[in-house]
Amino acid sequence: MPGNLYNICSNLPATPTRLERLLRDRELRKYSKCLNDCEAELPSSTQDCFSPDLESSTCWFNDEELLEPVSASRSLNDDGERLDFRASKQRLLVVANRLPVSAVRHGEDSWQLEMSVGGLVTALLGVKEFDTRWIGWAGVNVPDEIGQKALAKALDEKRCIPVFLDEEVVHQYYNGYCNNILWPLFHYIGLPQEDRLATTRSFQSQFDAYKKANQLFADVVNEHYEEGDVVWCHDYHLMFLPKCLKERNSKMKVGWFLHTPFPSSEIHRMLPSRLELLRSVLAADLVGFHTYDYARHFVSACTRILGLEGTPEGVEDQGKLTRIAAFPVGIDSERFIKALELPEVQDHMKVLKQRFAGRKVMLGVDRLDMIKGIPQKILAFEKFLEENPNWRNKVVLLQIAVPTRTDVPEYQKLTSQVHEIVGRINGRFGSLTAVPIHHLDRSLDFHELCALYAVTDVALVTSLRDGMNLVSYEYVACQESKKGVLILSEFAGAAQSLGAGAILVNPWNVTEVASSIGYALNMPADEREKRHHHNFKHVISHTAQEWAATFVSELNVTIVEAQLRTRQIPPPLPIEVAVDRYSCSNNRLLILGFNATLTEPVDTLGRKDSQINEWEPKLRPDLQEPLRKLCDDPKTTVLILSGSARNVLDDNFSDYNLWLAAENGMFLRVTTGDWMTTMPENLSMEWVDSVKNVFEYFTDRTPRSQFEVRETSLIWNYKYSDVEFGRLQARDLLQHLWTGPISNASLDVVQGRRSVEGAAIDRILGEIVHNKGMKEPIDYVLCIGHFLTKDEDIYTFFEPELPSEVPASVRPQVPTQVRTSTAGSRAALLLKQNSMSAVEQNKSYSIDGDTLHLMVTDRISFQEGSSVLDLQANDYFSCSVARKRSNSRYRLQSSDEVVTLLRELADHR
Numbered sequence: 001m002p003g004n005l006y007n008i009c010s011n012l013p014a015t016p017t018r019l020e021r022l023l024r025d026r027e028l029r030k031y032s033k034c035l036n037d038c039e040a041e042l043p044s045s046t047q048d049c050f051s052p053d054l055e056s057s058t059c060w061f062n063d064e065e066l067l068e069p070v071s072a073s074r075s076l077n078d079d080g081e082r083l084d085f086r087a088s089k090q091r092l093l094v095v096a097n098r099l100p101v102s103a104v105r106h107g108e109d110s111w112q113l114e115m116s117v118g119g120l121v122t123a124l125l126g127v128k129e130f131d132t133r134w135i136g137w138a139g140v141n142v143p144d145e146i147g148q149k150a151l152a153k154a155l156d157e158k159r160c161i162p163v164f165l166d167e168e169v170v171h172q173y174y175n176g177y178c179n180n181i182l183w184p185l186f187h188y189i190g191l192p193q194e195d196r197l198a199t200t201r202s203f204q205s206q207f208d209a210y211k212k213a214n215q216l217f218a219d220v221v222n223e224h225y226e227e228g229d230v231v232w233c234h235d236y237h238l239m240f241l242p243k244c245l246k247e248r249n250s251k252m253k254v255g256w257f258l259h260t261p262f263p264s265s266e267i268h269r270m271l272p273s274r275l276e277l278l279r280s281v282l283a284a285d286l287v288g289f290h291t292y293d294y295a296r297h298f299v300s301a302c303t304r305i306l307g308l309e310g311t312p313e314g315v316e317d318q319g320k321l322t323r324i325a326a327f328p329v330g331i332d333s334e335r336f337i338k339a340l341e342l343p344e345v346q347d348h349m350k351v352l353k354q355r356f357a358g359r360k361v362m363l364g365v366d367r368l369d370m371i372k373g374i375p376q377k378i379l380a381f382e383k384f385l386e387e388n389p390n391w392r393n394k395v396v397l398l399q400i401a402v403p404t405r406t407d408v409p410e411y412q413k414l415t416s417q418v419h420e421i422v423g424r425i426n427g428r429f430g431s432l433t434a435v436p437i438h439h440l441d442r443s444l445d446f447h448e449l450c451a452l453y454a455v456t457d458v459a460l461v462t463s464l465r466d467g468m469n470l471v472s473y474e475y476v477a478c479q480e481s482k483k484g485v486l487i488l489s490e491f492a493g494a495a496q497s498l499g500a501g502a503i504l505v506n507p508w509n510v511t512e513v514a515s516s517i518g519y520a521l522n523m524p525a526d527e528r529e530k531r532h533h534h535n536f537k538h539v540i541s542h543t544a545q546e547w548a549a550t551f552v553s554e555l556n557v558t559i560v561e562a563q564l565r566t567r568q569i570p571p572p573l574p575i576e577v578a579v580d581r582y583s584c585s586n587n588r589l590l591i592l593g594f595n596a597t598l599t600e601p602v603d604t605l606g607r608k609d610s611q612i613n614e615w616e617p618k619l620r621p622d623l624q625e626p627l628r629k630l631c632d633d634p635k636t637t638v639l640i641l642s643g644s645a646r647n648v649l650d651d652n653f654s655d656y657n658l659w660l661a662a663e664n665g666m667f668l669r670v671t672t673g674d675w676m677t678t679m680p681e682n683l684s685m686e687w688v689d690s691v692k693n694v695f696e697y698f699t700d701r702t703p704r705s706q707f708e709v710r711e712t713s714l715i716w717n718y719k720y721s722d723v724e725f726g727r728l729q730a731r732d733l734l735q736h737l738w739t740g741p742i743s744n745a746s747l748d749v750v751q752g753r754r755s756v757e758g759a760a761i762d763r764i765l766g767e768i769v770h771n772k773g774m775k776e777p778i779d780y781v782l783c784i785g786h787f788l789t790k791d792e793d794i795y796t797f798f799e800p801e802l803p804s805e806v807p808a809s810v811r812p813q814v815p816t817q818v819r820t821s822t823a824g825s826r827a828a829l830l831l832k833q834n835s836m837s838a839v840e841q842n843k844s845y846s847i848d849g850d851t852l853h854l855m856v857t858d859r860i861s862f863q864e865g866s867s868v869l870d871l872q873a874n875d876y877f878s879c880s881v882a883r884k885r886s887n888s889r890y891r892l893q894s895s896d897e898v899v900t901l902l903r904e905l906a907d908h909r
């Protein structure tokens with residue numbers, strides 16, 4: 001989950017870390033909710049917050065409830081006084097293509113507002129903690145001023161603000177670019193197959209309209225924006241919006257959330273406007289997705305297509321970090337549960353039960369969209385009937401297919417296709433008195449839908465891809481008494497959350513879906529109960545309210561962090577001084593990066609995607625001579641520290657007398673010796689937090705799995721979980737770890753019998769000191785490299801002035817056996833007794849059945865108190881190469897300047 005809440009101590013330091021800020025926020029929310037809940041128990045006269053009217057059956061939410069004005073959340077201050085949060089409620093501008101209501105015109109200045117259908121609206125209507133205004137399109141063309149004014153007024157009562165789009169823009173932007181290009185592509189359906197030239201032309205004009213529409217949304221946001229507002233942009237319709245907003249006001253807090261899947265970068269790269277869209281989204285401060293998979297795809301699109309740096313936190317471009325995280329949405333479960341008690345809903349339930357007495361009822365509720373897999377669902381049902389004649393008069397499928405995007409030709413084709421299949425099957429298996437499929441081409445009101453959810457035996461969700469699928473959540477919420485079975489597509493985001501209780505299916509496999517129908521219909525009561533229980537627990541504890549609160553909280557914290565981490569551009573390295581101090585010193589350590597430091601500069605973006613991975617760095621020829629001289633100087637130790645693989649360093653440096661650390665320090669060797677493995681032990685907190693987030697996310701969604709934090713490792717154990725589901729989740733978890741938070745970290749993931757483990761160590765320095773048997777302390781350190789953000793700790797590792805009580809978030813991670821003491825302006829490196837040398841920790845593997853064990857052995861310890869570093873502040877030079885912002889003390893423009901510097905040093909023995 002985003003906003004990991006571990007490692008929180010009660011004594012918060014003066015500068016709280018991100019985690020601490022998030023925790024405070026969450027605690028405050030919980031407290032506030034708790035008070036609200038208590039107030040809900042009081043007689044209504046004592047409440048000053050609005051109670052939703054659930055009596056309305058004509059629309060989902062009544063007027064006041066639609067966007068409930070600020071409710072009174074109360075808390076106590078430190079002195080026990082009551083505080084009213086009303087004044088401090090944060091203003092939230094929700095910007096989405098779709099408003100929660102769609103407008104129908106009844107006269108020149110008269111409008112009727114109807115509830116919009118779709119998961120985005122459902123999710124956002126659950127958001128009640130903020131002072132919210134909703135900006136969007138009312139789903140209708142209003143060319144005249146009188147109409148626009150009247151509609152704006154009607155919407156204002158619901159705290160909605162319209163964006164007026166003319167018919168042509170809607171056609172090109174909404175029907176065209178959004179629903180005919182982005183929607184199918186993001187759901188892996190591909191791009192439209194039309195005449196090539198026509199397609200190219202329409203791509204361009206539709207993309208232009210898309211940008212224009214996004215600018216119109218931005219204009220309305222700007223008009224209503226007040227300083228301090230959070231602007232939360234939603235979905236694929238508004239990928240261009242973050243850029244438009246930030247260009248106008250770089251201080252605006254902008255978040256963007258995608259409700260659909262984000263596809264693999266291989267799919268995204270098909271999009272002609274792939275670069276522009278990614279860059280525009282990255283202008284946001286926080287970018288959210290329903291699942292880690294989608295987030296990972298997005299990060300890899302940014303790294304592969306834009307050539308940017310992916311970090312565990314997000315994507316970094318020239319020192320600007322866009323935070324990327326998973327925020328799985330939920331529903332307002334209480335609303336559904338309470339609705340079941342209402343007389344209207346009870347009446348509907350009674351009618352339905354009578355109508356289908358003696359038959360099992362299966363339910364499908366979808367917008368009539370190709371991603372929902374409606375034909376596949378119906379064909380599977382047909383196959384089930386075909387293979388199970390005994391069920392033919394005993395089961396019925398109710399399919400609610402809400403018309404959607406009806407101006408898009410693909411949707412029109414789908415409607416005819418579905419009608420045709422339903423007709424054929426009803427003709428084949430129906431009788432004079434009953435048909436096996438009841439297909440409704442319309443939406444239902446809230447009460448009817450709740451009743452349907454409550455009385456049906458099986459829900460069938462067969463999406464071919466689906467961002468989340470809230471219908472599955474709603475079904476579970478309404479099944480507390482019946483304990484019906486959920487058959488759920490593994491391609492819906494919800495599969496990751498509800499997979500423990502659902503029967504997961506591949507909707508393309510009609511045979512599998514048909515047999516799952518049989519399994520569900522015959523499932524014994526105790527199994528149904530167990531499965532339902534898992535899912536119900538999840539649905540009521542992961543609500544839409546919590547989703548929004550977490551997102552906004554994370555956005556606020558991201559902004560504070562960005563301000564904190566705004567780093568100075570370091571001054572140019574004073575080469576003369578560096579050389580002068582070098583010549584005065586007796587035991588020097590030179591830590592040199594490789595890529596972009598000792599190699600020719602490479603322009604990543606100038607090369608094609610496929611070339612990025614293939615390029616192999618080569619030591620600059622003009623560096624060979626100075627480097628050899630430096631390596632041969634007995635007073636100088638040279639360490640090449642690189643992300644490159646061992647063979648790359650071997651190829652370039654085998655002939656030199658120096659130390660090589662490959663794969664970001666995972667492997668180490670002196671060129672006269674063999675490669676050794678360094679076993680990560682001291683975890684960088686940044687790294688650990690991201691991994692914990694992932695572990696927590698999966699633990700939360702995999703019943704009976706646990707995760708454990710050990711001194712040197714994190715373990716996720718699913719041996720008590722359902723075997724199949726556990727394996728499935730482990731696979732997703734692993735995949736996410738590899739390509740996401742740990743893609744660049746120095747650690748190993750080990751898969752044992754049903755467990756996933758990771759650990760990290762950085763002890764290279766101790767090994768060098770030990771191996772060389774240094775008698776004199778190191779009195780000069782020069783560290784230069786094009787180290788990326790995640791590796792920048794190397795620059796501050798030796799900082800003599802570093803205060804010892806700096807908060808963990810800004811303190812460089814110092815291995816436990818290597819500590820800098822900060823007496824005066826000197827740093828002393830002490831190696832403590834019983835600490836292990838990195839190199840003496842040898843990893844060995846053994847395979848036992850399907851278990852891979854990893855063992856660590858230690859052999860050597862250092863003498864207590866031996867001081868190996870005696871560094872004056874002015875004998876330490878950390879220097880970044882070709883980076884705009886950095887934690888280093890100095891900078892060099894390019895590797896050309898590195899050549900100049902190393903030549904000079906080589907000439908001063």
Ligand SMILES: O=P(O)(O)OC[C@H]1O[C@H](O[C@H]2O[C@H](CO)[C@@H](O)[C@H](O)[C@H]2O)[C@H](O)[C@@H](O)[C@@H]1O
Nearest residue numbers: 098118119120123235259260466467468469470
């Ligand atoms: O606004 P429409 O064009 O009529 O379409 C309705 C909505 O469809 C999509 O919903 C998605 O959001 C849900 C909630 O996050 C999610 O559960 C579902 O899987 C998605 O398909 C679309 O993303 C929305 O923008 C539309 O409003």
Ligand SMILES: O=c1ccn([C@@H]2O[C@H](COP(=O)(O)OP(=O)(O)O)[C@@H](O)[C@H]2O)c(=O)[nH]1
Nearest residue numbers: 117118119120122367402443444469470471
């Ligand atoms: O007649 C209907 C049928 C469905 N829905 C709602 O539409 C949403 C569908 O959301 P989901 O996430 O399942 O898919 P989406 O349509 O957003 O792709 C759910 O909240 C349903 O309750 C509705 O309002 N009226």
